Amino acid sequence: MLAPEDDARLAELLASIERQSESFLGYPCTRDFDYSPLFPFLYYPLNNVGDPYVETTFRLNTHEIEREVLSYFQRFTHAPVADTWGYMTNGGTEGNMYGIYLARELLPEGVVYYSEDTHYSVAKILRVLHARNIMIKSLDNGEIDYLDLKETMRVHRDVPPIIFANIGTTMKGAVDDVQRIRNIIKELAIPSCYIHADAALSGMILPFVDDPQPFDFASGIDSISISGHKMIGSPVPCGVVIARKANVERIARSIEYVGTLDTTLSGSRNAITPLFMWYALHAQGEQGFRAIIKRCLEVADYAIEAFAQDGIKAWRNKNSITVVFPRPHAEILKRWQLAVHQDVAHLIAMPHVEQRHIQALLTDIRKFSGGHAAI
Amino acid sequence: MLAPEDDARLAELLASIERQSESFLGYPCTRDFDYSPLFPFLYYPLNNVGDPYVETTFRLNTHEIEREVLSYFQRFTHAPVADTWGYMTNGGTEGNMYGIYLARELLPEGVVYYSEDTHYSVAKILRVLHARNIMIKSLDNGEIDYLDLKETMRVHRDVPPIIFANIGTTMKGAVDDVQRIRNIIKELAIPSCYIHADAALSGMILPFVDDPQPFDFASGIDSISISGHKMIGSPVPCGVVIARKANVERIARSIEYVGTLDTTLSGSRNAITPLFMWYALHAQGEQGFRAIIKRCLEVADYAIEAFAQDGIKAWRNKNSITVVFPRPHAEILKRWQLAVHQDVAHLIAMPHVEQRHIQALLTDIRKFSGGHAAI
Numbered sequence: 130m131l132a133p134e135d136d137a138r139l140a141e142l143l144a145s146i147e148r149q150s151e152s153f154l155g156y157p158c159t160r161d162f163d164y165s166p167l168f169p170f171l172y173y174p175l176n177n178v179g180d181p182y183v184e185t186t187f188r189l190n191t192h193e194i195e196r197e198v199l200s201y202f203q204r205f206t207h208a209p210v211a212d213t214w215g216y217m218t219n220g221g222t223e224g225n226m227y228g229i230y231l232a233r234e235l236l237p238e239g240v241v242y243y244s245e246d247t248h249y250s251v252a253k254i255l256r257v258l259h260a261r262n263i264m265i266k267s268l269d270n271g272e273i274d275y276l277d278l279k280e281t282m283r284v285h286r287d288v289p290p291i292i293f294a295n296i297g298t299t300m301k302g303a304v305d306d307v308q309r310i311r312n313i314i315k316e317l318a319i320p321s322c323y324i325h326a327d328a329a330l331s332g333m334i335l336p337f338v339d340d341p342q343p344f345d346f347a348s349g350i351d352s353i354s355i356s357g358h359k360m361i362g363s364p365v366p367c368g369v370v371i372a373r374k375a376n377v378e379r380i381a382r383s384i385e386y387v388g389t390l391d392t393t394l395s396g397s398r399n400a401i402t403p404l405f406m407w408y409a410l411h412a413q414g415e416q417g418f419r420a421i422i423k424r425c426l427e428v429a430d431y432a433i434e435a436f437a438q439d440g441i442k443a444w445r446n447k448n449s450i451t452v453v454f455p456r457p458h459a460e461i462l463k464r465w466q467l468a469v470h471q472d473v474a475h476l477i478a479m480p481h482v483e484q485r486h487i488q489a490l491l492t493d494i495r496k497f498s499g500g501h502a503a504i
Numbered sequence: 505m506l507a508p509e510d511d512a513r514l515a516e517l518l519a520s521i522e523r524q525s526e527s528f529l530g531y532p533c534t535r536d537f538d539y540s541p542l543f544p545f546l547y548y549p550l551n552n553v554g555d556p557y558v559e560t561t562f563r564l565n566t567h568e569i570e571r572e573v574l575s576y577f578q579r580f581t582h583a584p585v586a587d588t589w590g591y592m593t594n595g596g597t598e599g600n601m602y603g604i605y606l607a608r609e610l611l612p613e614g615v616v617y618y619s620e621d622t623h624y625s626v627a628k629i630l631r632v633l634h635a636r637n638i639m640i641k642s643l644d645n646g647e648i649d650y651l652d653l654k655e656t657m658r659v660h661r662d663v664p665p666i667i668f669a670n671i672g673t674t675m676k677g678a679v680d681d682v683q684r685i686r687n688i689i690k691e692l693a694i695p696s697c698y699i700h701a702d703a704a705l706s707g708m709i710l711p712f713v714d715d716p717q718p719f720d721f722a723s724g725i726d727s728i729s730i731s732g733h734k735m736i737g738s739p740v741p742c743g744v745v746i747a748r749k750a751n752v753e754r755i756a757r758s759i760e761y762v763g764t765l766d767t768t769l770s771g772s773r774n775a776i777t778p779l780f781m782w783y784a785l786h787a788q789g790e791q792g793f794r795a796i797i798k799r800c801l802e803v804a805d806y807a808i809e810a811f812a813q814d815g816i817k818a819w820r821n822k823n824s825i826t827v828v829f830p831r832p833h834a835e836i837l838k839r840w841q842l843a844v845h846q847d848v849a850h851l852i853a854m855p856h857v858e859q860r861h862i863q864a865l866l867t868d869i870r871k872f873s874g875g876h877a878a879i
Contacts, residue, residue, distance in 0.1 A: 130787040131541075139541070139779075142566070146548050149563045156562055158549040166506075166514070168543050171739040173521050174533040186841050187531055188524045191517070219594045222771035230632055250771045257605055257769070259634040358772070364546040365740060366772040394632070396597035396625045397733070397741040404514075412505040466561050 154476040154486060155467035157330045157451075161480045162362035167404050175400035179391040181216050195403035201410050202355060202369045205336035206328075207347035215371035216393050217357070217403050221329040224354025224370035225293075226254045227394055228325030231352060231372055232291040233260045234380050236323055240285055243293035244273035246300060248327070251293060260291070270446055271295075271303025279313045286317060292324040296344045296353075297331030300470045302449030302477075304331060307350055308343035326353040329368070330477075331449070333360035337415070337422040338448050351376065357402060360421075360479070361409045367402035421480050425450040429478040432487045439491055450478040458497040465490055529851040529861060530842035532705045532826075536855045537737035539780050550775035554766040556591050570778035576785050577730060577744045580711035581703075582722035590746035591768050592732070592778050596704040599729025599745035600668075601629045602769055603700030606727060606747055607666040608635050609755050611698055615660055618668035619648035621675060623702070626668060635666075645821055646670075646678025654688045661692060667699040671719045671728075672706030675845045677824030677852075679706060682725055683718035701728040704743070705852075706824070708735035712790070712797040713823050726751065732777060735796075735854070736784045742777035796855050800825040804853040807862045814866055825853040833872040840865055 131139075150160050178187055181195040199215045202208075218224045232239060241262035243251055255262045263281055266274040273295070282290050294305040307324060314322050326332070326344055332355030335341035345353070352372035357363055381392045413421070429450045436443035436454055443454035456474045461467065467474050476482070476490065506514075525535050553562055556570040574590045577583075593599045607614060616637035618626055630637045638656055641649040648670070657665050669680040682699060689697050701707070701719055707730030710716035720728070727747035732738055756767045788796070804825045811818035811829055818829035831849045836842065842849050851857070851865065 131783070132786070135786050136541075139783075142569070143544055146545070146550065146564055150548050153549075153564065156551075158551065160549050162547075162549075164546065165543075166511075168540075168546065169518055170521070171539065171543065172537075173525050173739060174528075174535050174537075174733060174737060175521065175739055176531075176533065176733070176741055186837060186843065188841055189521055189528065194517070219770060219774075220772040222769070249766070253766070253769075258632065356772075358549060358551070362549060364548060364550055365774045365776055366551055391624070391628070394597075394628075395594060397595040397731075399594075399740040401740055408506070408514075411507070411510050462561060466563055468561065 154465045157359045157477045159362040159479040177398040177400040191400040194407045198406045206345040214374040214377045218368045220366040221356045222250045224368045227370045228352040232323040236289040239289045239291040241291040246271045246298040248299045271298040271301030273305045289321045296326045296328035302451030304342040307348045324350045326350045329356040337419045363405045425478045529840045532734045532852045534737040534854040552773040552775040566775040569782045573781045581720040589749045589752045593743045595741040596731045597625045599743045602745045603727040607698040611664040614664045614666040616666040621646045621673040623674045646673040646676030648680045664696045671701045671703035677826030679717040682723045699725045701725045704731040712794045738780045800853045
């Protein structure tokens with residue numbers, strides 16, 4: 130089919146990706162997955178178009194599988210099954226856009242509050258959605274500054290707050306305390322609010338630890354977005370969004386006059402990532418993920434100790450596998466694909482990260498700072 | 505890894521999909537593809553996050569491949585290479601949302617005009633984007649009613665028009681004449697406008713016919729969205745959006761203060777569908793697609809004749825492979841996965857559709873209408 134030079138080029142690209150995947154510490158995506166038993170599905174033009182709970186004449190879909198994946202996440206987030214609805218998204222951004230879109234429709238006068246540690250894509254979403262918004266300061270550990278939030282909401286008590294809560298910030302893995310935020314809103318006697326949880330990574334961590342911060346439907350959130358390609362792993366980015374059904378139904382009514390009950394943002398949606406997620410969730414089970422998360426946290430602690438032995442202060446937030454340390458040499462950033470923000474870098478102890486990677490990273494850091502690693 | 509009952513369930517699902525894909529005439533997705541040589545890439549957490557033209561520290565990407573795919577589509581749509589920009593989307597909806605988002609940012613006072621034959625997802629997009637809009641009547645063949653458009657724009661001459669042009673409507677494959685619309689705007693002496701082309705299916709047909717309707721950058725459009733999973737084929741829905749660079753750069757400046765130059769809507773984007781598209785485009789070449797489109801049009805004409813022999817009036821628009829006919833029995837719709845709208849149904853002569861499928865469909869139609877097919 131392809132010309133020999135095209136074949137060669139693909140082989141080269143694959144080899145380069147294989148190589149790069151060996152030094153892959155800075156992004157919250159595991160490389161521990163193998164979905165080859167599902168490859169036979171890739172010969173068909175599958176499409177999970179529309180609402181996964183609504184039948185369609187287009188039958189090359191995996192809606193049933195998708196609904197089962199959603200029911201896993203409903204369990205993980207203590208979502209009342211009968212009162213929540215969801216779908217699989219193309220990733221975190223779509224899930225966050227969906228949550229804020231819902232909030233804006235329910236509270237058109239609302240103001241979105243989000244911390245300065247929030248991922249840049251959220252500012253983009255707010256602009257796309259024409260949603261009024263105010264950025265709140267962050268604490269040093271990356272959590273939203275509750276005092277600043279309280280004072281700002283106090284000034285704007287006449288409009289309902291829409292809280293964009295980071296359940297694990299991108300850089301520091303900090304978890305905004307949803308319960309505390311709810312208490313502040315109550316103290317201010319603000320009658321209505323909406324809380325969306327961006328739980329891209331930690332949405333697959335907190336359900337599997339012994340003492341999770343309050344983050345889920347049991348703690349009063351209204352919607353949550355969790356990535357699938359991060360902790361579970363996938364060659365195709367994906368995620369789930371779950372929201373309170375009553376809210377989604379109000380949106381559904383408002384778009385029904387255009388002749389559709391499709392309340393998803395995407396329309397055509399891939400049917401493959403539901404299969405990937407279903408496969409991983411079935412293969413690992415809840416106990417499997419509990420063990421994976423435990424190991425990740427151990428590797429994170431190992432990294433902190435190893436850095437300390439080299440005189441580098443590294444740290445992590447509670448229940449976070451994101452290890453924060455001072456920004457190293459540019460060559461290190463490139464070699465280990467590390468994300469940075471100002472003077473801070475991080476590595477993320479995803480399931481594929483082992484002690485040997487940490488040691489190799491430290492060896493490189495030492496090399497680039499003249500014999501010892503302290504920066 | 506999986507329990508035996510889970511394995512059995514996947515095998516059953518695959519068999520059912522295989523079966524369903526044999527009677528698959530109503531949706532504009534080809535099943536003629538085989539990307540198995542690319543499956544080895546599916547073992548890695550690939551991600552084409554952000555702008556495909558901007559380097560990132562996350563190197564498990566196929567941005568270079570993506571840029572080459574975009575350059576194919578620039579050629580197909582006569583887009584000036586130096587003056588246009590684009591990215592691969594998750595499908596038509598995202599591409600259309602991007603186009604209207606750009607238009608809204610450039611012309612905040614603008615009104616979006618779109619015909620009543622426009623896909624329902626567009627009304628949803630308009631609501632999400634808070635874009636002022638007016639629906640225009642359609643002609644019987646599915647094109648926008650140019651008179652109604654002209655009279656409506658005349659009433660609203662004080663605000664810039666944003667034209668959402670259907671380059672192939674969903675139900676009838678009708679192409680809104682972009683040149684004619686531009687002439688109307690000129691006649692009304694309206695100084696600024698924006699034209700977005702939704703060329704989901706026909707964007708991969710019109711470049712390969714001898715006498716295409718005006719639809720592309722040479723005819724004055726500002727952005728275009730074309731699906732990848734439709735005519736080219738893909739197990740994962742995808743598309744491209746291409747827009748004038750000067751417009752995108754104005755948006756980029758307005759989001760730069762949030763510290764990103766990422767002008768895509770998605771953030772994380774899959775790196776697999778660029779590989780699929782690149783593979784198909786290289787394997788077929790432009791001549792290959794010319795031959796494919798010719799065959800599709802022949803099968804469409806064959807269908808029209810075969811229906812006529814059975815006394816059923818079927819028809820198609822110029823350069824369209826969508827064959828429109830009166831709505832048949834509900835059992836037929838289900839068995840052949842046909843889309844309907846009110847009293848009209850269609851079949852789409854995608855590359856996998858052969859004369860034998862048309863004959864089998866007609867046999868079924870005859871059976872359900874008591875011996876002869878006339879409805």
